[in-house]
Amino acid sequence: MASAATLTVSPAVAARSLRRRTPWSTSVEEYVRCIDETRTPARQTKEAHGHHHHRRPGRSPDARPRAAAPPPRTGRRLRPPVTPTPANEPAPRRTGTPMSLHSSTPVLIVMGVSGSGKSTLASGLSTTLGWDFLEGDEVHPAANVAKMAAGTPLTDEDRWPWLRSIRRWIDEHQAAGTPGVVTCSSLKRSYRDVLAANGVVFVHPTGDERIIATRMAARTGHYMPASLLASQLATLEPLQPDENAIAVDVSLSPAEQLAFTLDHLAAHGVAVPLDPEGASGTASGTPAAV
Numbered sequence: 681m682a683s684a685a686t687l688t689v690s691p692a693v694a695a696r697s698l699r700r701r702t703p704w705s706t707s708v709e710e711y712v713r714c715i716d717e718t719r720t721p722a723r724q725t726k727e728a729h730g731h732h733h734h735r736r737p738g739r740s741p742d743a744r745p746r747a748a749a750p751p752p753r754t755g756r757r758l759r760p761p762v763t764p765t766p767a768n769e770p771a772p773r774r775t776g777t778p779m780s781l782h783s784s785t786p787v788l789i790v791m792g793v794s795g796s797g798k799s800t801l802a803s804g805l806s807t808t809l810g811w812d813f814l815e816g817d818e819v820h821p822a823a824n825v826a827k828m829a830a831g832t833p834l835t836d837e838d839r840w841p842w843l844r845s846i847r848r849w850i851d852e853h854q855a856a857g858t859p860g861v862v863t864c865s866s867l868k869r870s871y872r873d874v875l876a877a878n879g880v881v882f883v884h885p886t887g888d889e890r891i892i893a894t895r896m897a898a899r900t901g902h903y904m905p906a907s908l909l910a911s912q913l914a915t916l917e918p919l920q921p922d923e924n925a926i927a928v929d930v931s932l933s934p935a936e937q938l939a940f941t942l943d944h945l946a947a948h949g950v951a952v953p954l955d956p957e958g959a960s961g962t963a964s965g966t967p968a969a970v
């Protein structure tokens with residue numbers, strides 16, 4: 681893996697982030713406080729709830745300073761940001777692509793075909809990191825949803841306006857210094873190019889298509905028919921070496937996927953909890969090959 685830049689945050693950005701209760705801090709004590717204050721109850725998958733989280737800067741209750749913040753809890757174990765070295769780099773990724781966060785506010789785009797586990801992983805990342813969350817399916821134009829529900833794949837023209845609205849969400853968050861996590865299939869390179877920016881990292885649950893098909897077939901209450909998986913896979917263009925990305929094996933459990941992704945983020949300078957809820961036991965272990 682190519683070496684990647686360690687995230688650097690200017691004092692002004694760090695101060696702004698602290699005000700927003702986001703976990704950017706060089707001080708462990710402050711970081712503990714921020715994590716504790718941003719922690720929200722575990723989110724359910726949209727399958728269970730039928731709706732998604734969609735928080736924007738300024739509109740989210742979590743984005744506003746809280747008048748009566750609880751006293752900081754003590755004793756939480758943290759994984760401090762580390763500088764990548766050959767010894768502490770996580771296991772090789774499928775793509776072998778460099779991941780770089782430069783000095784911008786990070787936004788994770790969890791991409792992949794329908795049923796690959798985007799929402800499950802993104803929800804875990806958002807909860808663990810305390811970052812804003814956008815369920816990309818929520819901002820599809822109604823006509824797109826109707827089309828997919830009827831079993832017809834979307835075209836490029838259907839997707840451009842949707843991609844642009846996700847781009848706006850990313851821009852708003854980066855301009856505000858508020859990290860975020862968004863789900864967006866981002867199947868083609870040209871789609872990802874609409875979304876890519878400094879600080880934007882694609883996180884791609886990928887691997888055995890039979891696993892995805894099985895999960896899709898078992899899923900109920902979702903507008904996306906399993907019959908569209910074939911066209912999703914046919915449309916998917918693999919990540920390319922110059923894309924800023926982490927590939928995560930779909931065969932891993934949700935907790936393992938979360939731990940694997942957090943390992944990569946930590947190795948690239950992002951402060952993440954050492955003992956995130958739902959990711960215990962594997963964060964510091966060797967992930968399954970991807």
Ligand SMILES: Nc1ncnc2c1ncn2[C@@H]1O[C@H](COP(=O)(O)OP(=O)(O)OP(=O)(O)O)[C@@H](O)[C@H]1O
Pocket residue numbers: 725727792793794795796797798799800801817863895896898899902904930931932933934935937
């Ligand atoms: N790592 C995993 N292990 C086992 N089951 C999983 C895992 N990740 C997701 N699932 C299950 O697979 C199904 C699809 O997951 P999810 O809804 O997160 O995928 P998605 O990519 O967001 O789908 P879509 O794009 O169609 O909305 C769900 O039933 C979910 O509970």
Ligand SMILES: O=C(O)[C@H](O)[C@@H](O)[C@H](O)[C@H](O)CO
Pocket residue numbers: 792793794795817820834839864865866867904912
């Ligand atoms: O680009 C697309 O074709 C769409 O974004 C789909 O991927 C669905 O929205 C998503 O997978 C929900 O099932």
